Amino acid sequence: xxxxxxxxxxxxxxxxxxxxxxxxxxxxxxxxxxxxxxxxxxxxxxxxxxxxxxxxxxxxxxxxxxxxxxxxxxxxxxxxxxxxxxxxxxxxxxxxxxxxxxxxxxxxxxxxxxxxxxxxxxxxxxxxxxxxxxxxxxxxxxxxxxxxxxxxxxxxxxxxxxxxxxxxxxxxxxxxxxxxxxxxxxxxxxxxxxxxxxxxxxxxxxxxxxxxxxxxxxxxxxxxxxxxxxxxxxxxxxxxxxxxxxxxxxxxxxxxxxxxxxxxxxxxxxxxxxxxxxxxx
Numbered sequence: 001x002x003x004x005x006x007x008x009x010x011x012x013x014x015x016x017x018x019x020x021x022x023x024x025x026x027x028x029x030x031x032x033x034x035x036x037x038x039x040x041x042x043x044x045x046x047x048x049x050x051x052x053x054x055x056x057x058x059x060x061x062x063x064x065x066x067x068x069x070x071x072x073x074x075x076x077x078x079x080x081x082x083x084x085x086x087x088x089x090x091x092x093x094x095x096x097x098x099x100x101x102x103x104x105x106x107x108x109x110x111x112x113x114x115x116x117x118x119x120x121x122x123x124x125x126x127x128x129x130x131x132x133x134x135x136x137x138x139x140x141x142x143x144x145x146x147x148x149x150x151x152x153x154x155x156x157x158x159x160x161x162x163x164x165x166x167x168x169x170x171x172x173x174x175x176x177x178x179x180x181x182x183x184x185x186x187x188x189x190x191x192x193x194x195x196x197x198x199x200x201x202x203x204x205x206x207x208x209x210x211x212x213x214x215x216x217x218x219x220x221x222x223x224x225x226x227x228x229x230x231x232x233x234x235x236x237x238x239x240x241x242x243x244x245x246x247x248x249x250x251x252x253x254x255x256x257x258x259x260x261x262x263x264x265x266x267x268x269x270x271x272x273x274x275x276x277x278x279x280x281x
């Protein structure tokens with residue numbers, strides 16, 4: 001679906017509320033509530049569906065696959081992944097609740113995220129409920145029920161780029177090693193699919209992610225509904241972009257660095273530089 005190129009329409013109060021929350025979000029343990037121990041966070045406005053579609057998903061042959069104990073729910077609508085909040089440790093339950101409250105009903109999702117090692121290479125991985133996460137996936141991938149059924153049966157799904165880089169073979173077993181605490185696992189590569197959500201080189205179900213040591217609720221994906229249009233088609237890496245100056249101002253006042261100021265620009269990217277109790281200026 002082409003992205004309409006126009007000046008972003010932003011309801012600034014919502015962004016102010018979001019950044020006020022980001023400033024106090026961290027690990028749920030009491031020791032991590034102090035600013036010096038809080039989990040580093042980054043806020044990424046992830047790409048919306050654009051005129052460059054993702055590669056078509058592919059699933060391994062049905063005859064080699066086990067039945068799905070918990071059927072994946074039918075896709076009723078797709079949600080645009082506008083903002084991704086990521087922490088290196090589990091986000092505090094109250095922070096997750098407040099984040100979820102910033103999106104329209106049903107427009108937010110918390111899930112496990114982190115890294116695993118495949119063939120000696122560390123890649124990003126997430127653990128999800130396929131029935132809910134599929135709504136945030138790119139067009140074509142969201143509708144591919146076989147992909148989400150593969151996750152539901154305990155198989156692994158890799159992005160096309162990761163599979164190419166690691167020379168993974170569809171339908172074959174993949175050895176997954178935890179990057180930190182956790183237990184190594186072998187999972188069948190049930191499908192290749194690109195979600196369009198950052199940090200999803202490998203997708204597994206929540207139980208597998210737990211075994212691999214991916215901490216729960218380390219990522220929260222939000223859709224802003226009609227309140228925000230980041231215009232991803234004109235804010236990709238390597239250009240100055242068309243990010244609205246007031247959006248940049250709000251984010252930077254709350255202690256975030258803007259990717260548009262980097263040497264190799266990334267105008268869609270905002271990264272937390274300091275934890276602020278109130279905005280600067």
